[in-house]
Amino acid sequence: MLGHRFLRLTHTGRRTGRSRHVVLEVVEHDPVTGAVTVVSGFGRSADWFRNVTAGGPVAVDLGRGPRLADHQVLPLEEAVAVLRRYEGRNRLAGPLVRRALGALVGWRYTGSDADRRRLAAELPMVRLTPAASRP
Numbered sequence: 001m002l003g004h005r006f007l008r009l010t011h012t013g014r015r016t017g018r019s020r021h022v023v024l025e026v027v028e029h030d031p032v033t034g035a036v037t038v039v040s041g042f043g044r045s046a047d048w049f050r051n052v053t054a055g056g057p058v059a060v061d062l063g064r065g066p067r068l069a070d071h072q073v074l075p076l077e078e079a080v081a082v083l084r085r086y087e088g089r090n091r092l093a094g095p096l097v098r099r100a101l102g103a104l105v106g107w108r109y110t111g112s113d114a115d116r117r118r119l120a121a122e123l124p125m126v127r128l129t130p131a132a133s134r135p
Helices: 047-053 076-089 091-105 113-122
Strands: 006-012 019-029 036-039 058-061 067-073 125-130
Touching (some): 006 036, 019 076, 058 125
Antiparallel strands (some): 019 036, 058 067
């Protein structure tokens, strides 16, 4: 129903080993590779982010069933570029997007290059790519 706007991420608890789920907004989708990029709105302390970066298995569901995926935390410059493209695609909702992002980090986000860089440093982005040749 929502296309590639949201995904359900299945990850493994780093302490419990139990399967966990979270719904995240997709900030970028590559239809060629199937890779999706999400942002950790609660920073590096978000449980899903900590579980994923701990190295457990990850599955992504965009509405057609879960698929195993590899993850990569984006370097700062790449995260800034993804954020810039996201804002460009969502110009009409820009004021709302800036307000929401500012609320997440606790300071007024204006969409300037300096703010974008600061935001990307505080809210890490993760690229999830379908795992090659895994069932």
